[in-house]
Amino acid sequence: MTTQTYLAYDFPLLSVLWTMLAFALWVLWFFLLFKIIFDIFRDDDLNGWAKAGWLAFVVLLPFLGVFVYLIVRGKGMGRRDLEQAREQRRQMDTYVRETAVSRPSAAEELAKLAAMRDRGDITEADFQRAKELVLTDYAPQTSAPPTASAPPTATPPPGDGPAPG
Template sequence: MDDYPLLNLFWTMLWLFLWVMWFFLLFKVATDIFRDHSLGGWAKAGWLVFVLVLPYLGVFVYLIARGQGMGQRDAKQFKEQEDAFQQYVRKAAGTGGGSVEELSKLSALKDKGDITQEEFERAKAKILA
């Protein structure tokens, strides 16, 4: 343990962490280049070459020039995924939104005594079918 002091271990861990973070940022920028629909093919190719040939300068220039749009594209993608998930859950649960309201109205009618239990079960089966 005398050959590798604790401070050197700390510095090694710090550099490893920064190296991993750098690659994360590089991949994030590269995926954002391809995800941006406002850029044409040549612009995407130019940005990608710039980021790959001069990675530090390319990434920092990209973040300065297009960083705000990067956040907006992330938020838009998250919203689209959330909407798709909600739509899938509604479809899988068999509720288009209207059937839940119909069931609650039907339950209210049964609770008030306007319909019998048998009528409630028939109407419920019809709604859920």
């Protein structure tokens, strides 16, 4: 009674690849099985007895049950997946719209600024600057401040032109 011990170098590379393939197919099989079981319970068109029947068929005879379910109800399964995705998207969009912080309108902002100015919380100059920001959609003016330049003259400054003569 000797037991044979297999070491890592006794397991050929092709056997490793076949083992990995078998494991991947096993995982895919369970994914498909659970997807079908969830689809059975998600379907609103089936009554309770039909759901129990399909579930018993898929659990007791899994290969035949899954094969028959995919043939009979496969198109509906894809349609229900699409409807569920659309419903989740609609709910997410609704949630985002309801919870998004909306910016107050310019009129509301100006009313708040006027109230602050009337209470004396801000000066008239601060009010004018804030009003300008509100009216320009909160973006400060990017134009350069006017520079003090000399007005153009008709005669050039002395020493720049031809000598009188």
